[in-house]
Amino acid sequence: MEPISLVHASLGERELAAVAEVFASGWPAGQGPKGKALEAQLAQKYGVGDAVAVSNCGAALHLAVLALGVGPGDEVIVADYGFPAPAQAVRYVDAVPVFADVRPDTYTIDPQAVADLITERTVGVIAVDTVGLPADYTELQEICDRHGLFLVEDAACAVGATYQGRQAGALAEIGCLSFHGRKGASSGEGGALLARDPKIGKDVRLRSSFGIGSIFDMGNVVGLPVPTFTEIGYNFKLSDIAAAILQVQLGRIDELTERRTAFARQYSELLADEELLTLPTVPQDRTHAWQTYMVTLDASVDRAAVAAELRGQGIGCGHGTFAAHVQPVFETTQKCPVSADLFQRQLSVPMHAELKPNQVERVVTALRSAVRTHSSSTRVLGGAA
Numbered sequence: 001m002e003p004i005s006l007v008h009a010s011l012g013e014r015e016l017a018a019v020a021e022v023f024a025s026g027w028p029a030g031q032g033p034k035g036k037a038l039e040a041q042l043a044q045k046y047g048v049g050d051a052v053a054v055s056n057c058g059a060a061l062h063l064a065v066l067a068l069g070v071g072p073g074d075e076v077i078v079a080d081y082g083f084p085a086p087a088q089a090v091r092y093v094d095a096v097p098v099f100a101d102v103r104p105d106t107y108t109i110d111p112q113a114v115a116d117l118i119t120e121r122t123v124g125v126i127a128v129d130t131v132g133l134p135a136d137y138t139e140l141q142e143i144c145d146r147h148g149l150f151l152v153e154d155a156a157c158a159v160g161a162t163y164q165g166r167q168a169g170a171l172a173e174i175g176c177l178s179f180h181g182r183k184g185a186s187s188g189e190g191g192a193l194l195a196r197d198p199k200i201g202k203d204v205r206l207r208s209s210f211g212i213g214s215i216f217d218m219g220n221v222v223g224l225p226v227p228t229f230t231e232i233g234y235n236f237k238l239s240d241i242a243a244a245i246l247q248v249q250l251g252r253i254d255e256l257t258e259r260r261t262a263f264a265r266q267y268s269e270l271l272a273d274e275e276l277l278t279l280p281t282v283p284q285d286r287t288h289a290w291q292t293y294m295v296t297l298d299a300s301v302d303r304a305a306v307a308a309e310l311r312g313q314g315i316g317c318g319h320g321t322f323a324a325h326v327q328p329v330f331e332t333t334q335k336c337p338v339s340a341d342l343f344q345r346q347l348s349v350p351m352h353a354e355l356k357p358n359q360v361e362r363v364v365t366a367l368r369s370a371v372r373t374h375s376s377s378t379r380v381l382g383g384a385a
Helices: 013-025 033-046 057-067 085-092 111-117 137-147 198-207 215-219 240-271 303-312 337-345 357-373 376-384
Strands: 050-054 075-079 096-100 122-128 150-154 174-178 191-195 293-297 346-349
Touching: 013 033, 013 240, 033 050, 033 191, 033 240, 050 057, 050 198, 057 085, 057 150, 057 174, 057 191, 057 198, 075 085, 085 096, 085 122, 085 150, 096 111, 111 137, 122 137, 137 150, 191 198, 240 293, 240 357, 293 337, 303 346, 303 357, 337 346
Parallel strands: 075 096, 075 122, 122 150, 150 174
Antiparallel strands: 050 191, 174 191, 293 346
């Protein structure tokens, strides 16, 4: 049977035409005309003071903590469940990531866990919109304001989602986006930092280009401007090729998100009566970008065996996402029991805008059969019968 991939980018003729324009322009590198146009498009779409296109969301997170002045010994509270890029960004500046457990229903950072972790060394919080669902920003902002902490939104998975009518990515003073191949808008790789304060945007844009700014701009000045290196910068620029693709993708984001949402609804409807699975929850005050559709398996189900059976039938699946505090690189003694449990029991199934309804039906049939076959409780009941 035809394979059903776990992820698939929605790239086509319009994106190819945009790339051809860049080739004809003679400037495929970063911070050129297409990059500037993309940044203006992002700033307008999200209603922020500035937007800086960068090479990926990890770079955006790194630049965010630098711009906020995080340094050695500072503590930054980060969501434990999700890709551990926020914790890595904190470690890049020799600060200390402190892992906050997540809510069992939404898998997003638990505001009460954040409040309980604040110490005299805490300088800020990085929340994660877990696999596309925004966190509880009203409560998180109140906590941060009360303690004088910054709040950063890792919206890597949430392009196209909303919280209380506002776009994910613009829910904190700094938002970080990803345009990786499995995201709602994609250029293969890429990212952006959104800042309410234009001063943050100016700082980040300079740091993202070796600390000297746009070579393209310098080349268009009459005379011979010679850049001066006054601080350590990074090569985090996004190419104009990727920027051109993203201009098209951002114009399609509503369409692509609607398609993902329709497939998520189909999954939930078809699996609603399966007692061995817990399905995703979306609170009424927000919408989901559905980067990933994750089910939580009953404790009696052998996840590895289920995954092997699905993959054996050509159906892509994955473990879900990560409990950061158990990763050896962080060497922490912290405990986040909800996150640790989800890390052991969640399974992601195919989710992208190029799915077809009959493919979703095939995934559901295979998943239902696999969890029943590989559940110890089902085997016991079957033997008793």
